[in-house]
Amino acid sequence: MLVSGTGTNMAALLYASRLPGAAYEIVLVASNDPQAGALALAEAEGVPTFALSHKGMDRADHDAAMDAAIRESGAEFVALAGYMRILGDEIVGRWAGRMLNIHPSLLPLYTGLETHKRAIEAGDSHGGASVHLVIPELDSGEVLGQVRVAIQPGDTPATLAERVKLAEHQLYPRILSDYVSRGYDADYLYARVAELALALPEAEEKISHGSPGFRTGGKSGKFFAHFSDQHHGVPHISVLAKTSGQDELLDLIERDPDTFYKPAYYGASGWVGIILNRPGCDWDQVAHWLERSWASVAPKRLTKLRDAAAEF
Ligand code: GRF
DSSP states (O other), rough: OOOOOOHOOOOOOOHHHHHHTTTTOOOOOOESOOHHHHHHHHHHTTEEEEEEOTSSSSHHHHHHHHHHHHHHTTTSSSESSSSOSSSHHHEEEETTTSSEESSSTTTOOOSSSSSSHHHTTTTTTTEEEEEEEESSSOSSOOHHHHEEEEEETTTHHHHHHHHHHHHHHHHHHHHHHHHHHHHGHOOOOOOOOOOHHTTTTTTEEEETEEEEEEEEEETTTTEEEEESSSSOOOOOEEEEEEEEEEHHHHHHHOOOTTTEEEETGGGGGGGEEESSSSTTTTHHHHHHHHHHHHHHHHHHHHHHHHHHHHHH
């Protein structure tokens, strides 16, 4: 987590992480302000901390030092909670899709500062908070979840901020938990595979041996992928794709056993399992394998068209 202030959101995330069955663990709280209250709380709770004042430092150098500390901690995701420094494109790019922030407004309304004042002055019925992915443009990444907070007559920015904080403390742990869990959730993984597979020419879904499969070339067409959810006692949720044969299959597994495995039955005919429920699953690699597998079984009329298009 990156924080600059009192860290009430950090506290909410931390205590949620200590409930039974929590989906995440906080491995580091880092701040650009060595005096931040959040750091003292994290220390008291036994969470490792890192502090480096940004004063007198280049933005890129400061970001790089924070990034190094984050990576050193082994973190897989970064949650910003009141981190009052704008992060440069480099660190944001490195953590793309893995860095979240909480913002005290109903985005896309009121990016930036003084959100409560602006909501009250606009006569809005509600303020609220949003958890969103971080992209280089400030407070503009995909919104993952929001909670609305009614604005009451006589509310000041301070009174509204206080209730919005209560709402934030409910929102952030829930959204963060769901977000970090989805890479291990069969429904989510299946939906991503299906999206990639069905984008290939004349691909359609067809149940095969009780599991979703994807084939191309119509009714008599061949399968190019199978989705496998912990079949035959393996812990993997995976997609099966065709290799050129046993040599390549075994070579892949030897070179990268965290990604590839030999699936029961299918493995014997050269299908490789690409493990999806693992940290840092590489979706470009999955897309590449789906495409390759598709090309190996697709009828000539389809591959010809595709090869011709690729030449442009
Ligand atoms: C929160 O209002 C959050 O929405 C904003 O910064 C504030 C952090 O407060 N990004 P705290 O330090 O978590 O109490």
